Amino acid sequence: QDRKVTGKVVANDGPVPGATILLKGSNVGTSADANGAFTINVSGANPVLVISAIGYKPQEVTVGNQSVVNVKIEDDVNALTEVIVTGYSIDSRRETTGAVSTVKAKDLTVRPSGNVEQQLQGRVAGLTVITNGQPGTASQVRVRGFGAFGGNEPLYVVDGVPVGSTDFLAPDDIETTTVLKDAAAASIYGARAANGVIVYTTKKGSKGAKKLNISYDGMYGVTLAGEGQKMMNPTDFATWTWNAKRNSNEAFGHPQFGSGSTPVIPDYLTVGGRSGVVGTVDLAAEKAKYNVDPTAGSIYQVVKANKEGTDWYKAITRNAALQRHSLGFSGGGENSRFYIGFGAQNQQGILKGNDFTRYTFRANSEFNVLKNVRIGQNLQFTYRSILGQSGGAGGNGVAADENDILSAFRMPSIIPIYDEFGGYAGTAAKGFNNPRNPVASRDGLANNRSFNANGFGNIYAEWDPIPGLTLRSSLGGQYNNFYNWGYSRLQYENSENNSAFGYNEGGGWSFGWVLTNTATYKKQFGKHNVEVLAGQEALNTGKGRNMSGNGLNPFSTDINYVNLSNVSASGRVVNSSLFSGVNFYSLFGRVNYIFNDKYIITGVVRRDGSSRFGANNRFGAFPAFSAAWRISSEPFMKQLTWVSDLKIRGGYGTMGNSNNVDPNNQFSLYGASIGNSAYDINGSNSSTAEGYYRTRIGNPDAKWETSITKNIGIDGTFLNGKLDVVIDFWQKDTKDLLYQLPITATAGPFASPPSVNIAKMANKGIDILVTNRGRITKDLSYDITFTGGTLSNEIVSVAPNVNYLTNVNPGFRGINPIRNQVGYSISSFYGYKVIGLFQNAEEVKNAPTQDGAGPGRFRYADINGDGRINADDRTYLGSPVPKFTAGMSLGFKYKGWELEAYLNGFFGNKIFNVSKWFTDFYPSFAGAAISERVKDSWTPSNPGATTPIFETASNFSTNTQSNSFYVENGSYVRFQNITLGYNLPASALSKARIQRLRVFASTNNIFTLTKYQGLDPGVGGNADTNFGIDVGNYPLTKGWTIGLNLGF
Amino acid sequence: VGKEQLSTKKGLEGALISVYSNLNGRANRMASATNWVWGSIRGGDANKGTDPGDFSDINPIQRFENLSTQGVIRDKYTGTYEGVARANAVLQLLTTATAEVTDADKKRISAEARFLRAHYYFELKKTFGNTPYVDETLDYGTGIEKVKNDVDLWPKIEADLKYAYDNLPETQAAVGRANKWAAASYLAKVYLYQKKYADAKTLFDLVIANGKTSNGKKYGLVPKYADIYRASNDNNEESIFAIQNAANTGSVNNAFPEFDLNYPYNTGPNGPGNCCGFFQPSFELGNSFRTSAAGLPLLDGSYNVGANQVKTDMGVGASETFTPDAGNLDPRIDHSIGRRGIPYLDWQDHPGAAWIRNQPNGGPYSPKKYTYYKSDVGSLQDNSTWTPGYTALNFTIIRFADVLLMAAECEVEVGSLEKARDYVNQVRKRAANPAGFVTKAGAPAAKYVISTYDAPWTDKAVARDAVRFERKLELSGEGFRFFDLVRWGIAEKEINAYLAYDSKFLPGTLGGAKFTPNKHELLPLPQDQIDLLGKDVLKQNPGY
Structure with a gap:
C-alpha cells in the first residue's frame, strides 16, 4: 500500500532546501534537497504531509491520489521561530527566557570586512563594537557595557569550543550567530560569561540532500583612500610661521625662509646641507656628490622645494583592492551530512604596505552510526597574514599611535617625497623639526612578513539511549602557529634617523583543548514540558612557547642573506617565553520547565574551578533564574487580534569573569631582565651581570569577579506577524572587580601589584529590536529592522578612600587625557575646562590666577572657586562610551531584485582629538606642518575663534595641558552599505542546471554624518580603561564591491 | 622564580646586582642619579633645550611652576623607591640565606645593599625632603602603606653609610661595587649636607690621604679634564662611585639611557x-x-x-x-x-x-x-635602537675633584683657608x-x-x-648645582639672577619664571601617592 510521492517545496524566494516533510501520524519523514525536491513513501487511507522549515509557516497538504505534490509554503515572518544555538543546546526563541540576540548569516557577509566581529556592529542591540578601518584589525566588542577594568571581551564559542578570538573564521562558513547577554542566557558558561557569550555555529549541510550542492560566493571591490585632513600649502605655511613669531614678538627667521619681514620660499630646501637655497643649482655637478648611503660617507642630497605642496596623506594611501571568494560543497545521505568550504580573502588597506590575506578550509560532517548514535566533526585550517598593521592589541590601538597617518599630517607640504636624484626627501632639510617621511616608512615595510596558521576543530559523539535523552561528548582543540620577520631601514632623510639597519624574527605556537560531556533529557507529558541539561567540561586555554630575536647591521642587507645568524654579534638579542594556559574544570546544569506553552521557568547553575586563582578561592558557582509568561496565550488576550504573540520575560543571576587577572597573580615572583635588572658590575663597557628583582607581588586570595544581572524583557509579534518587537531592560552590577590596585611606591614600582577583588562597576541600559515586514504590492516586499541599545556605565567604587585609578594615566606628549573615576564611566576624559580664550590683558588681570595666562590663550574654569587655577580645578570632560548605539537595515524586494541598506551610529560619546596638539600649535614641534584650522585662530580681530592664538609660547595656558579644547562630539551616523542585488529567475537558470544566481553591487561607507573634526569618528583604543583618543586614527573610507552568488 | 631560590649565594648576588642596576633609573630618565633635570637644569647650568613641545613636562620644572601632578616628579619619586625596595629585598633575603653563604659574604652584601639604600634615600631627602622611611622589615601587607613621612631621613642615611664604611672592603673583585672609601666619601658628603663640617672634614681627610678605588687605584685627578668623560677611561683614579654603563648588551637601558636625547x-x-x-x-x-x-x-x-x-x-x-x-x-x-x-x-x-x-x-x-666620540661609534656606543645616543660612558656619582671641593668647603668653615685654597688649586691645576x-x-x-x-x-x-x-x-652639568645652592642657602638669589639673565635671551622659555623661597627648595610629593595613601599618611611639602 506504500507508494512513492515526489514533489517540490517552494516559497516566494524559490526552492526551500532542507524543508522537513513528515507523514502525519507516523515516523516517516524526509527533507528536501537543495532544489527543494523530495521523495517520500506514504501509506494510509488519507495521507497528509506536514511540511515545515525554519522561517516558514508549517503547512499541511492532503496527498489524495496525487503522485507529485508541489507545495508552496509561506514565509513565517515571526522572528520568534528563530533558532537559538548555544554551545550546549538548541532552543527556540519562543521558549527562551533570557536575553538573546541573533544575527542572520547573510548579515555577516554584506560588508567586505574580513573580520566577523566587525560585522556585528549595529546588528545586535546592546553590543558595542569599537573598531577602525584597518583590514584584519581586532575590535573591541563589548556586550552590555564594560564590566571590569580590563578583560571585557566576550567569550566566543565556535561549534561548542570556547576560543579567544574569531579571527580565523570565514564569514561565509557561519550558519548561526547567537549573542547571550544576560545571566539567564549566559551563565551556563559560568565563570567566563560575565562579558556575554557570542556563539557561532558553522554550516553543516543537510541530511537526505541526496545531491551535492555547490555554492560560490565572490566579491571584488575597491576601498577608496578618501581625503586627508586639510593642511597648509607651502606659502601659507611660511606665512603662518612668520605670524607665530610676530604674535610672540620674536625676530623673524627660519633656515629655509630667511629672516626678512616676509618669508621667502626657497627653490631648494637643501643642497648638500645648505638650507633655503634661492636660485638655480647645477644638478649635474651636484649629482656627482650625491650620496644617500650613511655607511658610504657623508649624506649629500639635493631637495627641491615642492612649491605646489605635497599631499602626504595621498602619498601614503591608495585605492585598495579587495576580493573574497568562497566555495561551498554540502550534501548528505540518509545517514550523513557534510559541508566543505574553501575561502580566500585578500584585502588591501588604504595605507600602502597594509594587507590582509586569509585562506580557510573547513570540513564539517555528521554520520548516523546507528539509529540512535551519531558522530561528527568540525575542522578548520586557516592561514592568515596581516602586513603593515599599526596599533597595539591586534590593531585595536591604532588611533592612539603616532603612526604614519599622523606623520602625513605632520610633514610640511613644502617637502617633496623624493630628492632630485631618487632618494627620499625629509626633515634632514633644516627647519622642519622631527616628522619622518611616511612614504619611506611605508616602503620600508615592503619585505616584512607575518602570518599564522591555525588548526581548529572538534569531534563529537551523540547517543540517544532512550527516547528524549541525548548524551553528547565533544573533544575540541585549537593549534596556532605564527612566524614573522621584519627589517628596519637605515634612514638618512629625517632629522632623527634610525642609526642602524635592524632585523627581527620570531615565531611561536600554542595549543588549547576542551572536553565537554553533556546529557540532555526532554520529556513532554500532557501540558508539561521539561528539559534538563547536565554537563561537565574541562579545558585549557592554551599552552605554548614564543621565541624571537633581533640584531643589527649584517654584512649585506640583501633580504636573501639577512638572518639572525649573520647580524652583528654585538647587540644581537634572543628572547623566548613559555606559558601554560589556564585550566578550567566545570560542572553545569540547566532545567527548563514549560507549562501549557504559557509559563516557562528556567534555572541554570555552573560551578567553575580555574588555575588562575590560588587554592583558597579557586571555585565559584554562578546560578541564574528566569521565567517567562506567554501572555498572548491567555484567553483574555485572544480578542486582541493584533497581538500575534507576546511573552514577558524576567531573569536574575550571576556570571563570572576572570579574564582580567594574570594566572601568576597568586604568586610573588622574582625575575631577571636585561633591561630592568642587569648591570655592568665589572666595568666591562660591553657586558652585564644578571640581576634579580621582584616582578610581582602575589595575592593568593583573589577570586572571580561577579556580575549580577537583572533583565526584564518582552518578545512580541504584532499585526499578524508584520511587526516584531524585542525590548529588554537590563542592569549589570559587577562586584569584587579584580584590579591591580596601585600600592605605595615604597614597595617598589617595578613589581606588579597584586590584583585584588575590590572595585565595583554598574552598567545598565535598554536594548530594542523592532522589525517591520510586509508587502506593499504583491511583488514588492520590504523589511526594516532597527536595533538600538542605551548604555550607562559607571565606576561605582575603586577602593576605600581611593577615588580613581591612579595607575591608568596614559600620556600623549605630556597630555594626560584619562581618568577612571568613581561616579563616571570608564576611560572618562579629564582635565581643565576651557571656558573661552582670554580676549585681552584686562580679562587676564581680572580672571583667577592662571600660569601662562595671556590674550588668545585658554581660559580655564575655576572649578573649586579658589581664585587660582591649579591641579584641583581639573574636572570631568566627557566620556568615550556611547550612550546609545544603533543600527538600521532596510530591505526591499521586487521580483528578483533586492535593495538593501544598512546604517549604524554612535550617539552621546566624546573623542579626545589629541592630533590637534601636533597640527594646531606652533611650539608643539616647531616647524612641522600646520593645520588649515589655524587660519581661524584667535587674533584681536578674530575674537570669536576657538583655536587659540598661534604663537611660540608653550605653557600651562597654551598646549601643555589636557583640556576640553581637545574633546569633541564623537556622535555619528554612518551609512555603511547599500546593496542592489538581482536573482536571476529560476526558469532561466534551470536550463543551465543552476539553482541560484544572484549578482549584486554595493557601496560601503557612503557617508558619515558627524561633527567630529578628525579623519573618522570611529576611534577605538586598545584597553578598557583607555580609549577614545585620536592621535592617528585609521579611517573607514568609502568603497564599492560587486559580487556574485552562485548555486548548483 | 620564587623567593626561596634567591636565598642562595648566586641568588643573593643577583638580587644585589639589581640594586646597582637601578642607579640609572632603567629608562626612567627622571629617576637617575645624574639629576640632569633636578640638579643641573633647576640649578641654572642648563635649560631643557629642544622644542617647547618636546617632553613638555619639564617646562614647568625649569620655570618653577611645579605641579604635584606632574609625571616627571612621580618618576623621580617612584624610580628612586624602586632602588630602596630592591636594597630592602636583599637585606630581607639575607635573613633566609642558605648555609653556603659565608659570614664574610653576608657582611659584604649587606654593606653594599645598605650603601645603595643610603644613596637612594639621599636622593629622596635632597629632592623631596622627608619621605616615608621603609626598611627591610616592612613590605606589602605588613604595614608599608601606613608609613608616614614624618621621620628625619638623615640619621637613617648616616646609619647605613656608617655600616657600609665599617664593613666594606677597600678593594672589590668587581670595579663597579662600592668599597669602604666610596662609603666614607658618601658619608662625608651627607655630613656636609647637614653642615656637620667637623665630622665631614675628619672623613674627607682620611679619604684624601688613604682613599683608593675598588680596583685599587689611589684616589687622584686624571691629568686631562676631558678624560673624565671618556668611556675608554672609565673607572680611573678619580672615579669614587660611578654608574657603570655598557653598550651593546642587548638592552640600551644599560647604556646611559637617561642621556640618550641630550x-x-x-x-x-x-x-x-x-x-x-x-x-x-x-x-x-x-x-x-x-x-x-x-x-x-x-x-x-x-x-x-x-x-x-x-x-x-x-x-x-x-x-x-x-x-x-x-x-x-x-x-x-x-x-x-x-x-x-x-x-x-x-x-x-x-x-x-x-x-x-x-x-x-x-x-x-x-x-x-657626556657626548661620545666619533671614534667610539659602534664599540662604546650602541646603535640598537632608534637613536644612536646610547653610550658605555660611566656617570660618576662622586669623583675625586668633587671630594676635594667638598673638603675645601669644610676647611673654609672649620679648618684652614690655606688648605681649602690648596684643594681648589689642585682642581684648577688639572684644568x-x-x-x-x-x-x-x-x-x-x-x-x-x-x-x-x-x-x-x-x-x-x-x-x-x-x-x-x-x-x-x-x-x-653633573647634577649638583641646584642642591648646592639650596644647602648654601643662596638658591633664591642665584636662581632668580640666572632666570632674569637668561630670560633676556629666551623670553618665551624662561620669561616671568621665578623661584619662590621656602617652597621650591623641595619638589612636591607626587599627588597620586597622596591620593592613594591619604593626606594623613603623606604630608605635602610647604607651599604646594
Whole structure:
C-alpha cells in the first residue's frame, strides 16, 4: 500500500532546501534537497504531509491520489521561530527566557570586512563594537557595557569550543550567530560569561540532500583612500610661521625662509646641507656628490622645494583592492551530512604596505552510526597574514599611535617625497623639526612578513539511549602557529634617523583543548514540558612557547642573506617565553520547565574551578533564574487580534569573569631582565651581570569577579506577524572587580601589584529590536529592522578612600587625557575646562590666577572657586562610551531584485582629538606642518575663534595641558552599505542546471554624518580603561564591491 | 622564580646586582642619579633645550611652576623607591640565606645593599625632603602603606653609610661595587649636607690621604679634564662611585639611557646623537667661564655684564659667518659646552644653528660632557635602537675633584683657608694642563687663560665664594648645582639672577619664571601617592 510521492517545496524566494516533510501520524519523514525536491513513501487511507522549515509557516497538504505534490509554503515572518544555538543546546526563541540576540548569516557577509566581529556592529542591540578601518584589525566588542577594568571581551564559542578570538573564521562558513547577554542566557558558561557569550555555529549541510550542492560566493571591490585632513600649502605655511613669531614678538627667521619681514620660499630646501637655497643649482655637478648611503660617507642630497605642496596623506594611501571568494560543497545521505568550504580573502588597506590575506578550509560532517548514535566533526585550517598593521592589541590601538597617518599630517607640504636624484626627501632639510617621511616608512615595510596558521576543530559523539535523552561528548582543540620577520631601514632623510639597519624574527605556537560531556533529557507529558541539561567540561586555554630575536647591521642587507645568524654579534638579542594556559574544570546544569506553552521557568547553575586563582578561592558557582509568561496565550488576550504573540520575560543571576587577572597573580615572583635588572658590575663597557628583582607581588586570595544581572524583557509579534518587537531592560552590577590596585611606591614600582577583588562597576541600559515586514504590492516586499541599545556605565567604587585609578594615566606628549573615576564611566576624559580664550590683558588681570595666562590663550574654569587655577580645578570632560548605539537595515524586494541598506551610529560619546596638539600649535614641534584650522585662530580681530592664538609660547595656558579644547562630539551616523542585488529567475537558470544566481553591487561607507573634526569618528583604543583618543586614527573610507552568488 | 631560590649565594648576588642596576633609573630618565633635570637644569647650568613641545613636562620644572601632578616628579619619586625596595629585598633575603653563604659574604652584601639604600634615600631627602622611611622589615601587607613621612631621613642615611664604611672592603673583585672609601666619601658628603663640617672634614681627610678605588687605584685627578668623560677611561683614579654603563648588551637601558636625547639636533652622520637637543647649557653658565687677565674667575658676578659676556651665535643663521669669542676663558668651557666654531670632540667644529633645534627656545649651546666620540661609534656606543645616543660612558656619582671641593668647603668653615685654597688649586691645576685644552689646527681653540689662586684668601667669605664658584665650573652639568645652592642657602638669589639673565635671551622659555623661597627648595610629593595613601599618611611639602 506504500507508494512513492515526489514533489517540490517552494516559497516566494524559490526552492526551500532542507524543508522537513513528515507523514502525519507516523515516523516517516524526509527533507528536501537543495532544489527543494523530495521523495517520500506514504501509506494510509488519507495521507497528509506536514511540511515545515525554519522561517516558514508549517503547512499541511492532503496527498489524495496525487503522485507529485508541489507545495508552496509561506514565509513565517515571526522572528520568534528563530533558532537559538548555544554551545550546549538548541532552543527556540519562543521558549527562551533570557536575553538573546541573533544575527542572520547573510548579515555577516554584506560588508567586505574580513573580520566577523566587525560585522556585528549595529546588528545586535546592546553590543558595542569599537573598531577602525584597518583590514584584519581586532575590535573591541563589548556586550552590555564594560564590566571590569580590563578583560571585557566576550567569550566566543565556535561549534561548542570556547576560543579567544574569531579571527580565523570565514564569514561565509557561519550558519548561526547567537549573542547571550544576560545571566539567564549566559551563565551556563559560568565563570567566563560575565562579558556575554557570542556563539557561532558553522554550516553543516543537510541530511537526505541526496545531491551535492555547490555554492560560490565572490566579491571584488575597491576601498577608496578618501581625503586627508586639510593642511597648509607651502606659502601659507611660511606665512603662518612668520605670524607665530610676530604674535610672540620674536625676530623673524627660519633656515629655509630667511629672516626678512616676509618669508621667502626657497627653490631648494637643501643642497648638500645648505638650507633655503634661492636660485638655480647645477644638478649635474651636484649629482656627482650625491650620496644617500650613511655607511658610504657623508649624506649629500639635493631637495627641491615642492612649491605646489605635497599631499602626504595621498602619498601614503591608495585605492585598495579587495576580493573574497568562497566555495561551498554540502550534501548528505540518509545517514550523513557534510559541508566543505574553501575561502580566500585578500584585502588591501588604504595605507600602502597594509594587507590582509586569509585562506580557510573547513570540513564539517555528521554520520548516523546507528539509529540512535551519531558522530561528527568540525575542522578548520586557516592561514592568515596581516602586513603593515599599526596599533597595539591586534590593531585595536591604532588611533592612539603616532603612526604614519599622523606623520602625513605632520610633514610640511613644502617637502617633496623624493630628492632630485631618487632618494627620499625629509626633515634632514633644516627647519622642519622631527616628522619622518611616511612614504619611506611605508616602503620600508615592503619585505616584512607575518602570518599564522591555525588548526581548529572538534569531534563529537551523540547517543540517544532512550527516547528524549541525548548524551553528547565533544573533544575540541585549537593549534596556532605564527612566524614573522621584519627589517628596519637605515634612514638618512629625517632629522632623527634610525642609526642602524635592524632585523627581527620570531615565531611561536600554542595549543588549547576542551572536553565537554553533556546529557540532555526532554520529556513532554500532557501540558508539561521539561528539559534538563547536565554537563561537565574541562579545558585549557592554551599552552605554548614564543621565541624571537633581533640584531643589527649584517654584512649585506640583501633580504636573501639577512638572518639572525649573520647580524652583528654585538647587540644581537634572543628572547623566548613559555606559558601554560589556564585550566578550567566545570560542572553545569540547566532545567527548563514549560507549562501549557504559557509559563516557562528556567534555572541554570555552573560551578567553575580555574588555575588562575590560588587554592583558597579557586571555585565559584554562578546560578541564574528566569521565567517567562506567554501572555498572548491567555484567553483574555485572544480578542486582541493584533497581538500575534507576546511573552514577558524576567531573569536574575550571576556570571563570572576572570579574564582580567594574570594566572601568576597568586604568586610573588622574582625575575631577571636585561633591561630592568642587569648591570655592568665589572666595568666591562660591553657586558652585564644578571640581576634579580621582584616582578610581582602575589595575592593568593583573589577570586572571580561577579556580575549580577537583572533583565526584564518582552518578545512580541504584532499585526499578524508584520511587526516584531524585542525590548529588554537590563542592569549589570559587577562586584569584587579584580584590579591591580596601585600600592605605595615604597614597595617598589617595578613589581606588579597584586590584583585584588575590590572595585565595583554598574552598567545598565535598554536594548530594542523592532522589525517591520510586509508587502506593499504583491511583488514588492520590504523589511526594516532597527536595533538600538542605551548604555550607562559607571565606576561605582575603586577602593576605600581611593577615588580613581591612579595607575591608568596614559600620556600623549605630556597630555594626560584619562581618568577612571568613581561616579563616571570608564576611560572618562579629564582635565581643565576651557571656558573661552582670554580676549585681552584686562580679562587676564581680572580672571583667577592662571600660569601662562595671556590674550588668545585658554581660559580655564575655576572649578573649586579658589581664585587660582591649579591641579584641583581639573574636572570631568566627557566620556568615550556611547550612550546609545544603533543600527538600521532596510530591505526591499521586487521580483528578483533586492535593495538593501544598512546604517549604524554612535550617539552621546566624546573623542579626545589629541592630533590637534601636533597640527594646531606652533611650539608643539616647531616647524612641522600646520593645520588649515589655524587660519581661524584667535587674533584681536578674530575674537570669536576657538583655536587659540598661534604663537611660540608653550605653557600651562597654551598646549601643555589636557583640556576640553581637545574633546569633541564623537556622535555619528554612518551609512555603511547599500546593496542592489538581482536573482536571476529560476526558469532561466534551470536550463543551465543552476539553482541560484544572484549578482549584486554595493557601496560601503557612503557617508558619515558627524561633527567630529578628525579623519573618522570611529576611534577605538586598545584597553578598557583607555580609549577614545585620536592621535592617528585609521579611517573607514568609502568603497564599492560587486559580487556574485552562485548555486548548483 | 620564587623567593626561596634567591636565598642562595648566586641568588643573593643577583638580587644585589639589581640594586646597582637601578642607579640609572632603567629608562626612567627622571629617576637617575645624574639629576640632569633636578640638579643641573633647576640649578641654572642648563635649560631643557629642544622644542617647547618636546617632553613638555619639564617646562614647568625649569620655570618653577611645579605641579604635584606632574609625571616627571612621580618618576623621580617612584624610580628612586624602586632602588630602596630592591636594597630592602636583599637585606630581607639575607635573613633566609642558605648555609653556603659565608659570614664574610653576608657582611659584604649587606654593606653594599645598605650603601645603595643610603644613596637612594639621599636622593629622596635632597629632592623631596622627608619621605616615608621603609626598611627591610616592612613590605606589602605588613604595614608599608601606613608609613608616614614624618621621620628625619638623615640619621637613617648616616646609619647605613656608617655600616657600609665599617664593613666594606677597600678593594672589590668587581670595579663597579662600592668599597669602604666610596662609603666614607658618601658619608662625608651627607655630613656636609647637614653642615656637620667637623665630622665631614675628619672623613674627607682620611679619604684624601688613604682613599683608593675598588680596583685599587689611589684616589687622584686624571691629568686631562676631558678624560673624565671618556668611556675608554672609565673607572680611573678619580672615579669614587660611578654608574657603570655598557653598550651593546642587548638592552640600551644599560647604556646611559637617561642621556640618550641630550645631544645636538639633526647633525646627520657627522655629529653625535642626532637627537634631540635637550639639556642646552645656559648663557649664564657660559659667561661664568670668563676669566680675568690673571686667569681667575670673575667672582664679583661681572661676567654677566657688558663685554665680559661670552659672545654667542644667538640669532646668527647657519649660513652667516660667525667668529667665536676672543676673550679670556677657562678651558673647561669647551669641555662643558658645545659652541659654534669650536671642535666638538673629534666630530667637527660645532656649526651653530644647524645643530640647534630651536634657538629661540633653548639658546645657542649644546651639551658636550657626556657626548661620545666619533671614534667610539659602534664599540662604546650602541646603535640598537632608534637613536644612536646610547653610550658605555660611566656617570660618576662622586669623583675625586668633587671630594676635594667638598673638603675645601669644610676647611673654609672649620679648618684652614690655606688648605681649602690648596684643594681648589689642585682642581684648577688639572684644568690648566695645556695638554688637555681643546685644540684647533694644533693651537688652543680659544684664548684659554687660567691660573691657580696664588694669593691667600683674605677671609672666609672670599674663600667661600671661590670654593663655591669652583664647584660651579668644575661640576657643571653633573647634577649638583641646584642642591648646592639650596644647602648654601643662596638658591633664591642665584636662581632668580640666572632666570632674569637668561630670560633676556629666551623670553618665551624662561620669561616671568621665578623661584619662590621656602617652597621650591623641595619638589612636591607626587599627588597620586597622596591620593592613594591619604593626606594623613603623606604630608605635602610647604607651599604646594
